[in-house]
Amino acid sequence: MNRLSKIIGGVFVLFGLSWWGLAVYPYLSFAALKENVDPNTKEVAPPDIPGAAQQGYRVYAANGCVSCHSQFVRDKSEGGDIDREWGKRRTVARDYMKDNQVFLGVSRMGPDLTNVGVRQKDAQWFYRYLYDPRLFNPDTTMPSYRWLFQEQAITGQPAQNALKLEGADAPRAGHEIVPTAEAEALVAYLLSLKRDYALPEAPAPQE
Amino acid sequence: MSVPNQTADLQLNRVAAGNGSVLRGPILLFFASGLFWLLIAVALWLLSAFQVMDPFSPLVFPDVAWLTYGRVYPVAMDLLVYGWASMSGVGTAIWILNSMAKNPFTGGYLPLLAGIIWNLGLFFGVWGVLGGGSTGKEWLEFPIYAAFPIWLAEIIMAIWTVALFIGRRGKGGYISQAFLLTAFIAFAWAYGSANGFLGFFKVGGVAASAIHWWYFGCLISLWLTPLGVGIVYHFVPLLIGRPLYSAKLATISFWGIVAFGGWTGIAQILGAPLPAWNQTASVVANVLLVVPILAFATNLHLTMKGSFDLIKPNLALRFLVTGGMVFGLAGIWNAITTLRSVNRILQFTWATTARTDLFLIGFVSLVCFGAIYYVLPRLVGRSWKYTKLIQIHFWFSIIALGTLVFDLTIAGVLQGFGLMDPKVPFAAVVDLIKPFLLGYELAGVFIGVSALLGVGSFLTVFVNPAWAPDSEEAPEPVINEEVSLA
Numbered sequence: 001m002n003r004l005s006k007i008i009g010g011v012f013v014l015f016g017l018s019w020w021g022l023a024v025y026p027y028l029s030f031a032a033l034k035e036n037v038d039p040n041t042k043e044v045a046p047p048d049i050p051g052a053a054q055q056g057y058r059v060y061a062a063n064g065c066v067s068c069h070s071q072f073v074r075d076k077s078e079g080g081d082i083d084r085e086w087g088k089r090r091t092v093a094r095d096y097m098k099d100n101q102v103f104l105g106v107s108r109m110g111p112d113l114t115n116v117g118v119r120q121k122d123a124q125w126f127y128r129y130l131y132d133p134r135l136f137n138p139d140t141t142m143p144s145y146r147w148l149f150q151e152q153a154i155t156g157q158p159a160q161n162a163l164k165l166e167g168a169d170a171p172r173a174g175h176e177i178v179p180t181a182e183a184e185a186l187v188a189y190l191l192s193l194k195r196d197y198a199l200p201e202a203p204a205p206q207e
Numbered sequence: 208m209s210v211p212n213q214t215a216d217l218q219l220n221r222v223a224a225g226n227g228s229v230l231r232g233p234i235l236l237f238f239a240s241g242l243f244w245l246l247i248a249v250a251l252w253l254l255s256a257f258q259v260m261d262p263f264s265p266l267v268f269p270d271v272a273w274l275t276y277g278r279v280y281p282v283a284m285d286l287l288v289y290g291w292a293s294m295s296g297v298g299t300a301i302w303i304l305n306s307m308a309k310n311p312f313t314g315g316y317l318p319l320l321a322g323i324i325w326n327l328g329l330f331f332g333v334w335g336v337l338g339g340g341s342t343g344k345e346w347l348e349f350p351i352y353a354a355f356p357i358w359l360a361e362i363i364m365a366i367w368t369v370a371l372f373i374g375r376r377g378k379g380g381y382i383s384q385a386f387l388l389t390a391f392i393a394f395a396w397a398y399g400s401a402n403g404f405l406g407f408f409k410v411g412g413v414a415a416s417a418i419h420w421w422y423f424g425c426l427i428s429l430w431l432t433p434l435g436v437g438i439v440y441h442f443v444p445l446l447i448g449r450p451l452y453s454a455k456l457a458t459i460s461f462w463g464i465v466a467f468g469g470w471t472g473i474a475q476i477l478g479a480p481l482p483a484w485n486q487t488a489s490v491v492a493n494v495l496l497v498v499p500i501l502a503f504a505t506n507l508h509l510t511m512k513g514s515f516d517l518i519k520p521n522l523a524l525r526f527l528v529t530g531g532m533v534f535g536l537a538g539i540w541n542a543i544t545t546l547r548s549v550n551r552i553l554q555f556t557w558a559t560t561a562r563t564d565l566f567l568i569g570f571v572s573l574v575c576f577g578a579i580y581y582v583l584p585r586l587v588g589r590s591w592k593y594t595k596l597i598q599i600h601f602w603f604s605i606i607a608l609g610t611l612v613f614d615l616t617i618a619g620v621l622q623g624f625g626l627m628d629p630k631v632p633f634a635a636v637v638d639l640i641k642p643f644l645l646g647y648e649l650a651g652v653f654i655g656v657s658a659l660l661g662v663g664s665f666l667t668v669f670v671n672p673a674w675a676p677d678s679e680e681a682p683e684p685v686i687n688e689e690v691s692l693a
Contacts, residue, residue: 003380004372004388011389011465015396015429018421018469022485023400026417027410029482061343064277070555074478079551083629093413093480100411103343104479108555108626109259111633134263137634139641143262143276146269 033097036199045197049098056189057101059182068142069113070105071193076205086112087195089204095195110142117194124164126187127179132169148183151175229315230305231586236322237298238579242662244290244329249651249658251283256651260644273337281348282336288346288426289357290329292571294322296434297364299578300387302586303441304368307384308375314367321363328356344405344419346426351406358402361395368392382457386437389465390430397425397469413480417473424472424489427566428496432464432534435574436503439531442581443510446524447517452509456502463499467492474545477554493545497538504535522597526577529605533569540565552627557640557647558619561612568654569608576604576661583668592671593664600660607653614650618643 036045060066073087081087091114096102120126128135131149133142149163154176161184162176171177179187198204257266258276268274301318332353335341340350349357368391372384401422404410410418444451451457470492473485511518511528518525544553544562553559580597584590591597618640625636 004369007380007385007388008369008392010462011392014462014466015393015425015469018424019396019400021488022421022424022470022473023404023418026481026485027404027414030412030414030417033412062278062339062341063272063275064281064341064343064348066343066345067277067280072476072479074551074554078478078547079554080627080629084626084633085629090478091480095480096411096413098412100409101343102411102413102416104413104416104476106345106475106555106559108622109637139634139638141259141262141637141641141644143258143267144269145275147272147275 030093030097033094035097036094038198043197045199046095046098046195047197050188050192052185052188053192054100055181055185056187056192057099059186060103060189061101063145065113066103066105066107068107068109069103069111070108071102071112071114072104073112073114073195081112082205084112087115089199089202091195092199092202094199094201113190113193115193115195117191118196121191123161123187123191126190127161127163127183128165130183130186131163131165131177135169145183148186149177149179151177230301230318233315233318233322234298234301234582234586236319237294237301238583238665240322240326240329241291241293241295241298241575242665244286244294245658246662247333248283248286248291249655251279251286253648253651253655255280255283256644256648260641260648272339278337278339278341281341281345282333285332285336285346285348286329287567288431289332289349292431292567292575293434294325295575295579296431296438296571297321297325299438299575299582300368300390300434302578302582303383303438304371304387307381307441308371314370317363317367321360321367324356324363325360328353328358328360331356342406344415346423347401347405347419351402354398354402354406358395358399361391361398365391365395381441382451382454382461383437383441385461386433386440386464389461390433390437393425393429393433393468397422397429401425416476416479417481417485420472420475421469422472423475424492425469427563428464428468428471431566431571432468435530435534435571436460436464438574438578439503439507439527439534442527442578443507443524443531446521446527446581447511447514449510449514451506452512453506456506456509460499460503460506463496463502467496467499471496474550475559477547477550490545490547490550494542497542500535500538504532504538507531507535522594522601523577523580525601526573526580526604529601530570530573530577533565533573533608537562537565537570552623553619554623555626556619556622557615557643558623561615561619564615565608565612568604568611573604576600579665583665584671587668589668589671589673591664591668593667596660596664596667600657600664603653603657603660607650607657610646610653611650614643614646618647 037043038045072091073081073089075090076082082090127149130145132144133140151171152175154174158176159178162178165171165177254266254274255276257264258279261267262276272278328349332349335350335353336348341348342350347354368388372380372388401418404418405415440451440457470489473481473489474493477486477490479486507528518528541562543549544558580591622636622640625631625639
């Protein structure tokens with residue numbers, strides 16, 4: 001019994017330390033985060049997440065986007081993220097305080113998406129990219145997400161968010177390709193990825 | 208922790224949990240399940256490798272949601288860890304703990320129950336993630352309705368392990384018992400804690416990422432590591448008929464892994480918006496972890512010294528010792544690549560994938576196969592006949608491992624330097640590593656073949672001639688009959 005209690009006691013203490021330090025401590029310290037209100041402009045940072053984007057987290061998670069895309073910008077001293085213009089400053093804990101799911105990621109087979117909503121503001125661009133990534137880069141390793149879209153017959157006016165496609169991708173005559181609700185949610189989420197506001201704890205590095 | 212002369216157990220192991228034992232069923236269930244999930248995992252992995260190589264090949268189905276890369280690859284990795292490595296490791300652990308406890312209490316229904324629930328959890332997990340229910344968190348993709356059964360099975364196994372240890376005959380304990388006990392307790396705690404925080408309480412913000420990557424460190428360093436190390440520490444002395452070289456080194460490796468293991472995970476996401484001291488502590492832990500790992504590798508080497516000849520004829524030993532040595536290499540490589548100056552280049556690249564693969568395919572897989580080759584004939588009372596098949600399996604495993612790790616590491620270094628240089632456009636970085644994806648695909652084929660060979664050997668034992676437990680001849684795959692084991 002002596003040995004057993006020594007082993008189990010030791011494991012509990014040593015393992016418990018890491019549990020407290022890496023799981024409980026960040027949980028408690030980040031729970032106290034408050035949004036930043038600019039004293040002059042009264043602007044709130046980070047801004048609230050638009051309702052349309054809320055469903056997009058689930059689509060992003062379900063389809064393993066994190067397998068290839070990261071979502072954090074490292075400090076200049078830690079890597080080339082800022083030089084690559086993936087963000088003007090490093091990301092800090094407050095950037096994510098309103099996210100109910102966070103996808104930091106460990107792979108950059110595709111570009112970082114921390115600020116993809118700053119780089120691209122057009123939903124149509126995202127729809128076309130998801131539908132056929134080769135339209136933008138013939139050598140891409142990103143697969144097509146055609147199943148996020150559906151073909152439908154045009155009745156009256158063409159749908160507003162119908163994809164502008166040509167050549168091999170073009171739909172049959174009298175038909176159009178429109179995003180499903182999942183695609184709309186995903187793109188709303190991607191458009192909301194904008195960490196371009198200022199936070200005092202993360203000033204943009206001086207050139 | 209004392210390390211008594213384990214040769215005395217040689218005779219015991221020949222009969223323990225053999226024909227007619229209550230534990231025969233559960234151990235077989237865990238082995239068979241592990242190998243089944245290995246086949247599924249490797250098939251999906253291979254598919255994902257083809258998909259990432261050419262996203263417009265006929266193996267990519269843009270209209271079929273559940274076959275897209277972002278769902279297939281995570282399922283393959285999860286099955287490799289929670290299906291193959293965990294289940295075959297647990298099967299071996301049941302055998303080891305039972306034979307070491309020398310205890311009439313076996314509670315065979317508990318491991319059997321755990322095995323069934325574990326399989327159910329994996330089935331729900333595959334169904335859930337392919338069906339679009341993934342949590343989107345690496346190594347924790349299984350939705351809560353799949354994670355919960357797996358956790359329940361872990362709890363049952365932890366209770367069984369502790370009960371068996373308490374009721375053991377004699378006051379002594381072996382180092383492998385300590386490792387296995389730790390593995391079961393830590394895994395149940397870590398898996399329950401991570402899924403509880405993330406899946407049940409739905410913690411948001413970067414606190415979720417801290418918990419997530421803390422868990423990854425525990426999964427590797429406090430579940431798979433002690434499981435594999437415990438297996439090696441048990442079987443190697445047994446197979447060469449000599450005790451472990453040093454009890455002191457064994458103790459250092461044990462307490463070192465327990466002390467540093469839990470801190471290792473955060474180093475995967477250095478530069479993330481987490482407390483700076485968390486990240487520093489994690490880098491330090493990864494470097495310090497070299498001490499227990501080298502203590503283990505040195506101990507293994509010194510135990511084997513003079514008996515290395517046995518590696519050639521005894522294939523079970525060959526798998527186990529090679530796996531143990533790969534673990535030593537993986538530990539050193541892990542420490543080097545975690546250093547901030549190296550990490551800033553290799554982070555986010557295929558080199559970090561290779562680092563995890565070296566551990567999983569090199570260390571854990573080889574050790575689990577070695578253990579199966581030792582245990583299975585004793586379990587079913589039949590000897591190995593087709594040793595050639597196992598020999599080919601060994602070499603295919605090594606070729607697969609080498610191809611995978613070298614290819615991805617070189618690709619990762621190129622990718623890393625490319626990403627560091629803002630003058631290189633992102634698309635050019637992808638072009639740079641495209642040729643290496645061909646090697647990745649090839650490695651995937653090798654891994655598939657070696658998995659098939661392993662499963663094939665597993666099945667052949669059931670048609671082999673019966674083996675009498677009291678005969679002088681050992682039943683594990685031995686090429687040269689003249690070399691005696693004990």
